[in-house]
Amino acid sequence: MSIAISIKNLQKTYANGFEALKGISLEVRQGDFFALLGPNGAGKSTTIGVISTLINRTGGFVEVFGRNVDTHVYETKLDLGIVPQEVNFSLFERVGNVVITQAGYYGLNRKLAKERTEKYLRQLGLWEKRNDRSRTLSGGMKRRLMIARALVHEPRLLILDEPTAGVDIELRKSMWDFLTEINANGTTIILTTHYLEEAEQLCRNIAIIDNGEIVENTSMKHLLAALDSQVFVLDSRDAMSGPIDFSLEGVYANVVDEHSIEISVPAGISLNAVFAEINAKGINISSMRNKSNRLEQLFLSRLQRNVIEA
Amino acid sequence: MYGNHKLIAFETIVVKEIRRFARIWLQTLVPPAITIVLYFVIFGNLVGRRIGEMAGFQYMEFIVPGLIMMSVIQNSYSNVVSSFFSQKFQRSVEELLVSPVPNYVILSGFVVGGMARGLAVGVIVTSLSLMFADLRIAYPLVTVSVILLTSIVFSLAGFVNAVFANSFDDISIIPTFVLAPLIYLGGVFYSVELLSPFWQAVSALNPIFYMVNTFRYGFLGSSDVDIVWAFLILGLFSVVLYSGCIWLLRHGTGIRQ
Numbered sequence: 148m149s150i151a152i153s154i155k156n157l158q159k160t161y162a163n164g165f166e167a168l169k170g171i172s173l174e175v176r177q178g179d180f181f182a183l184l185g186p187n188g189a190g191k192s193t194t195i196g197v198i199s200t201l202i203n204r205t206g207g208f209v210e211v212f213g214r215n216v217d218t219h220v221y222e223t224k225l226d227l228g229i230v231p232q233e234v235n236f237s238l239f240e241r242v243g244n245v246v247i248t249q250a251g252y253y254g255l256n257r258k259l260a261k262e263r264t265e266k267y268l269r270q271l272g273l274w275e276k277r278n279d280r281s282r283t284l285s286g287g288m289k290r291r292l293m294i295a296r297a298l299v300h301e302p303r304l305l306i307l308d309e310p311t312a313g314v315d316i317e318l319r320k321s322m323w324d325f326l327t328e329i330n331a332n333g334t335t336i337i338l339t340t341h342y343l344e345e346a347e348q349l350c351r352n353i354a355i356i357d358n359g360e361i362v363e364n365t366s367m368k369h370l371l372a373a374l375d376s377q378v379f380v381l382d383s384r385d386a387m388s389g390p391i392d393f394s395l396e397g398v399y400a401n402v403v404d405e406h407s408i409e410i411s412v413p414a415g416i417s418l419n420a421v422f423a424e425i426n427a428k429g430i431n432i433s434s435m436r437n438k439s440n441r442l443e444q445l446f447l448s449r450l451q452r453n454v455i456e457a
Numbered sequence: 458m459y460g461n462h463k464l465i466a467f468e469t470i471v472v473k474e475i476r477r478f479a480r481i482w483l484q485t486l487v488p489p490a491i492t493i494v495l496y497f498v499i500f501g502n503l504v505g506r507r508i509g510e511m512a513g514f515q516y517m518e519f520i521v522p523g524l525i526m527m528s529v530i531q532n533s534y535s536n537v538v539s540s541f542f543s544q545k546f547q548r549s550v551e552e553l554l555v556s557p558v559p560n561y562v563i564l565s566g567f568v569v570g571g572m573a574r575g576l577a578v579g580v581i582v583t584s585l586s587l588m589f590a591d592l593r594i595a596y597p598l599v600t601v602s603v604i605l606l607t608s609i610v611f612s613l614a615g616f617v618n619a620v621f622a623n624s625f626d627d628i629s630i631i632p633t634f635v636l637a638p639l640i641y642l643g644g645v646f647y648s649v650e651l652l653s654p655f656w657q658a659v660s661a662l663n664p665i666f667y668m669v670n671t672f673r674y675g676f677l678g679s680s681d682v683d684i685v686w687a688f689l690i691l692g693l694f695s696v697v698l699y700s701g702c703i704w705l706l707r708h709g710t711g712i713r714q
Contacts, residue, residue, distance in 0.1 A: 161714065199555045202714045224557035235548035239480070251469025252556035254462025296552070 474570025571612030600675030
């Protein structure tokens with residue numbers, strides 16, 4: 148499978164001397180759903196800014212579908228769709244015009260621009276709002292409008308910078324479904340997000356960026372397999388007291404209150420075995436949940452390791 | 458980008474620009490019309506009657522070309538500076554910057570947008586002037602070409618201002634402190650013959666002086682300046698400003714980090 152985007156030794160130092168990117172290298176395969184994670188100020192948006200040419204890089208180079216962004220400006224930009232973090236359309240334009248205008252910038256004739264505008268506004272649930280001024284849209288609608296705008300020229304690579312930030316959970320799920328569908332139809336997607344659950348649900352490969360450096364770049368499956376243990380919170384209708392010891396190696400329980408316990412289960416230990424022992428102890432479990440998102444644990448551990456190494 | 462794609466992109470920018478100033482016509486088209494009517498009534502009619510003739514023409518006839526030119530200059534400039542800066546401010550300019558539209562198409566789109574507003578106001582002002590003076594155009598080709606070139610020059614100048622502007626204050630400084638004095642001292646209301654040789658020499662350094670006088674020549678057939686020289690100055694300004702704007706766009710000055 149060919150490479151959708153290749154970034155080599157990308158560097159960016161801002162005028163105030165801040166080194167936002169310290170020579171990062173990345174490759175994303177065509178058809179991939181790729182997550183770029185990192186804390187605030189890690190360099191995610193700078194990376195996207197450089198790819199989209201909104202930020203001038205200090206060093207390195209970027210290729211989109213094998214073409215250099217400097218020498219093949221037209222082709223590479225045609226292949227890219229960008230959904231930025233902040234709203235960046237004219238708030239005085241009508242919703243439909245925002246998308247039609249963008250289509251015009253990509254050279255789509257009026258008829259095709261109108262067809263595509265209708266197609267994507269309908270898919271994103273904004274068709275009924277097409278004649279409204281864009282400033283009247285809610286936050287979630289504005290984000291969906293930016294997605295429709297980015298897709299109107301049907302790019303092969305879609306880059307979304309925190310597209311679901313501040314969006315309610317129902318809408319977030321519908322946006323996940325939409326993105327999964329367009330990815331299944333062949334569009335390569337790169338996503339930055341603060342919702343680690345989102346990356347875990349959607350993405351097949353992941354890179355973690357911190358302090359302008361890539362600290363992890365692997366498949367989601369591989370990354371999650373590296374988890375040493377998972378912590379579950381178990382609720383019981385019966386009151387529990389005192390320490391609860393497990394004979395299973397590495398399994399520890401901590402009583403949080405009289406109706407809930409936290410159990411740490413190392414990788415390789417079957418949950419069936421854990422539940423068999425819980426059963427044997429006469430504890431009736433009414434519900435169970437992960438204490439924290441699995442990816443979140445890994446994310447924090449990678450960042451912590453990066454700080455220690457630094 | 459293919460030729461027809463560039464044409465569609467150019468048309469998109471121009472239509473967007475025209476739609477913008479047409480949507481806010483109360484702010485863009487009406488105020489210059491009111492201002493110019495006041496000039497016609499006060500300076501042309503009331504004061505002009507006492508002045509009598511200027512450079513061999515009725516005072517009203519004399520000031521009409523200058524007032525039309527003044528409107529075109531101000532509106533071409535302010536359309537581009539306010540539109541491009543507000544797109545920078547709202548970050549909607551990023552829509553253009555991430556797209557494959559070449560820099561010269563972006564610049565041409567904004568310049569034609571500026572010209573459209575400048576010329577629209579010029580037509581309104583010219584129509585209003587017909588209520589106050591009998592207009593005749595001695596050299597239509599000169600009149601049209603000088604107004605088009607002037608409109609291009611000031612649209613380009615507005616673009617430069619917008620690129621460097623960081624706040625709304627920055628887009629009003631040049632029109633207020635540079636453009637207005639140059640226009641008023643550019644011979645809109647008087648003939649340079651009235652000035653002492655020293656101030657005539659100072660006036661010769663003012664590029665707007667050449668534009669106003671060449672435009673007046675197109676109407677009245679009489680001018681304080683050499684027409685060929687005036688066209689050379691206009692051409693030079695157009696080329697220098699256009700090249701400067703392209704350079705600014707290529708380097709991303711004020712628009713790319």
